[in-house]
Amino acid sequence: MDRMTEIYYMDFYGDLLTEHQQKILGLVIMEDYSLAEVAEHLGITRQGVHDGVQRGLAKLQWFEDHLGLYRKYRLQQDNLLKIKELLQEEEIHKLKNYKQILAVLEDMME
Numbered sequence: 150m151d152r153m154t155e156i157y158y159m160d161f162y163g164d165l166l167t168e169h170q171q172k173i174l175g176l177v178i179m180e181d182y183s184l185a186e187v188a189e190h191l192g193i194t195r196q197g198v199h200d201g202v203q204r205g206l207a208k209l210q211w212f213e214d215h216l217g218l219y220r221k222y223r224l225q226q227d228n229l230l231k232i233k234e235l236l237q238e239e240e241i242h243k244l245k246n247y248k249q250i251l252a253v254l255e256d257m258m259e
Contacts (some may be wrong), residue, residue: 150206150210152178154219155174155178155206155209156178156179157219157222158206158209158210158212158213158219159175159178159179159209159217160211161173161212161213161218161222162208162209162213162218163175163209163229164207165212166205166208166209169201170201170204170205170208172191173187173191173198173201173205174190174202174205174206174209174251176190176200177202184198184199184202184253226258229254229257229258230256230258233251233254233255233258236250236251236254237251
């Protein structure tokens with residue numbers, strides 16, 4: 150799993166993790182702490198941090214496998230981008246409210 154996917158998974162599913170897993174993954178993924186820094190900060194072993202990261206990431210992947218919120222989000226974003234591109238390619242720019250339509254699409258993509 151790449152770093153951006155980990156961040157999105159934390160955004161979507163982080164609240165479903167245990168408090169301990171949230172702390173560990175929050176520091177490692179969101180704050181970019183090293184395992185040693187997290188271990189010192191939380192007063193646990195580096196191996197404990199490593200195990201917590203692995204369990205937490207596995208749990209995040211389990212949530213995605215079963216709920217698919219990130220996949221649905223990506224699909225929605227891709228479809229909105231396609232709509233925007235189609236609107237820009239066609240002569241639809243001649244519509245009176247073309248700029249409003251694009252503004253709404255851009256808002257939806259944020």
